[in-house]
């Protein structure tokens with residue numbers, strides 16, 4: 001691209017405006033799951049300036065030729081550092097929250113890598129893969145200090161991981177394991193193998209000598225599987241099971257399935273954990289229920305899938321409609337209704353009322369916090385909640401599932417009250433504006449889009465017999481896997497969304 005002098009002036013102004021914006025004070029906001037300090041494993045606060053710099057550098061790199069962009073970036077970084085030095089006493093710390101540029105790049109990379117994987121494994125489904133990782137994680141945590149139990153699932157791990165724990169049995173026990181979220185960070189095809197790196201956010205209770213402590217952890221796992229293999233079918237991915245026969249995982253020392261006898265070599269038919277690292281670990285403090293961290297990311301540009309414009313039309317064509325019509329249905333009948341119903345019931349601590357609207361993992365992870373609020377006699381009130389707008393961020397489909405991710409912008413008065421109704425966190429004086437990415441999933445081939453929010457999506461019976469496992473006792477169907485309707489699978493904070 002040829003650059004005229006007026007363009008250079010234009011971009012210089014953009015950069016100057018950027019630097020000017022850096023000196024504006026940061027606006028603090030909060031919200032359940034997002035604003036509270038329990039939402040993620042990382043630190044919170046600050047970061048507004050760093051985010052803007054990221055966006056500006058991103059624009060410079062993509063819009064300008066190198067002989068202009070490189071000197072500009074150097075000048076920008078020097079200027080930014082001078083600004084930082086001048087303000088180092090202001091207490092405004094820059095933390096390593098991902099910038100929009102990092103998010104956008106990550107979304108593009110993962111989309112491309114997932115596409116590459118589906119080309120060689122037509123059965124690969126991100127949803128089923130994450131279910132599998134979640135199952136392995138929960139079993140691993142429950143068994144890791146009990147070598148005898150850990151051995152029964154050893155074909156899902158590198159021998160070195162099993163050995164680490166086998167050599168030091170302990171009276172520690174881990175239970176009440178809740179997986180909050182799992183992100184795919186990278187998919188790598190090495191030729192002979194496929195490797196997927198994931199980041200897992202979870203919390204659990206560790207007990208020793210009658211003393212229990214609740215931990216919040218982030219672990220990074222590297223999973224690996226032989227190349228040239230198809231992923232097992234959904235029945236073998238939802239639960240931890242023998243990849244040959246589907247029976248519950250139970251293997252002898254050699255690795256033979258107790259049910260069918262097949263020798264399961266790690267990585268031959270199913271993913272195994274080659275490596276794991278604990279990235280973050282801390283105890284959960286009571287004040288995490290009532291303290292609010294500054295809201296970050298609401299003003300970030302929406303991170304779209306690079307191919308969202310074709311994804312939506314392909315989706316509509318598969319359902320014999322056009323995208324505009326479907327978007328209207330999805331917006332009003334699904335996303336907006338679910339959003340309102342889910343947050344109303346969060347606010348009223350009536351979490352069982354929305355059991356049928358969420359996947360097992362998401363419902364359980366929020367249910368843990370509902371129980372915590374109840375235990376302390378607290379309630380996180382969300383009042384005057386309004387949806388402001390919604391962006392379609394991504395549609396991902398595979399052989400077994402369809403997933404739609406929308407970014408929902410909303411405002412709400414967000415505060416915590418105690419038993420006496422006294423506000424002990426947040427404020428009921430002003431509404432806060434926030435945005436979140438919500439990912440809904442549904443089994444391929446399901447067409448139902450007209451939901452009665454108050455009844456079983458399979459048999460239409462009332463919800464009074466909807467079990468905590470997502471099984472309707474009237475019809476016996478498990479509704480939380482998206483077999484009959486859309487279910488909400490993931491809520492991601494805007495500053496953490498990576499596709």
Ligand SMILES: [Zn+2]
Pocket residue numbers: 242243244245246247257258259260261262
């Ligand atoms: Zn078997």
Ligand SMILES: [Zn+2]
Pocket residue numbers: 456457458459460461472473474475476477
């Ligand atoms: Zn039913």
